[in-house]
Amino acid sequence: MEDILRPIYQERASQANTLGVLMIEKKQKEMTVTDTFDSVMLIVVHEAKQPVFVKHYTYLGKKAALHIVTESQLKKWILLGNNKKIFEWIYNGRVLFDRNEFVDQLKMELKEFPIAQRKQKMGLEFAKLIRRYMDGKAFFENKHYLDAYNDIVHSLHHLARLAVIENGFHPEVTVWSQVKQIEPEIYKLYVELVNSEETIEKRLELLFLASEFLIHSRTEKSIQHITDVLLQKEHWSFNELMENEELSIYSVDFGMLFEYLIEKNKVEVVNIETKSPSIFHRYYKVPEKNKQNS
Structure with a gap:
């Protein structure tokens, strides 16, 4: 699955603006966490024209979603708590790319809760x-x-x-x-x-x-x-x-x-x-x- 989707996120991972890439896969008992998609790729960027950009894909009879989110939007979600699934994505998402340990530090901050x-x-x-x-x-x-x-x-x-x-x-x-x-x-x-x-x-x-x-x-x-x-x-x-x-x-x-x-x-x-x-x-x-x- 990851091999098929790799070209989608790999191109963006090579860009200096990209801070981290996570893959979240659907669990049968928690389908709503991925909005029923089989895979979700979360790409966090330093800045972008749109704070949130979403694109959908079909592969091998399955469906995937790509979410490109700015760092400021991500932190706003975390503070306001109005996107509950983002915590699940950060906690349990598989880290595919992490520039300067951005994702690792984010997880640590969530855990320590200053x-x-x-x-x-x-x-x-x-x-x-x-x-x-x-x-x-x-x-x-x-x-x-x-x-x-x-x-x-x-x-x-x-x-x-x-x-x-x-x-x-x-x-x-x-x-x-x-x-x-x-x-x-x-x-x-x-x-x-x-x-x-x-x-x-x-x-x-x-x-x-x-x-x-x-x-x-x-x-x-x-x-x-x-x-x-x-x-x-x-x-x-x-x-x-x-x-x-x-x-x-x-x-x-x-x-x-x-x-x-x-x-x-x-x-x-x-x-x-x-x-x-x-x-x-x-x-x-x-x-x-x-x-x-x-």
Whole structure:
């Protein structure tokens, strides 16, 4: 198989722009990892006009996919966690070419999971968790129980991923298998929500009570990345925060997260006078009592 596909990746491996080449082969029980293709060739390049370029091939009655990805796009996927199969590809892909040990160092970095990256990923998962949790709560209060159920399942998934990251691991495709070992309490909540014979209203009611504590106990550690940025200035306007390169990764979840943090006294509102009477500019800072813990 590799002999047949070699000409496809060999030409690119000889180019100075290419950092690494990996081959991922389909496993019968994990067909979705390769999007059902028999083989996937992942080529990481330093830079390219397109961050992602994909080409499909047919050979001997089988199908193969070529993915050419820039280094910056790959690292973005790793940070945002929005391409889960990329972890499987890097962990288990067969290395066919590795310029200056790029792939080897990448694998080592994923394994060690540096504190700075961990803080960012925890912040991202926490923001998504709060968005889903708050939306679910609003649906529940308005008696839209199926919509609430959908959001709460997603919020539990983000809580599970958060717990995995907190313990120093990258969440994998089979995140619930990880959580069952690492945080059985969260796993149990999920199982009870899905399998309970109680009414959907009762299930949600009990889950909101249990989730409140689990979320509250993780807030301080989960927002450390945001707190570190806030401490760089005395106070910030919301637009300044949105334009900050470090915080831009939070995207549409940032507004909801910030209001939640204000409500929980993790962020303080600073009102500054405008030219109009009774109207104030709204700025934000870390409360004095929280600065000592940062």
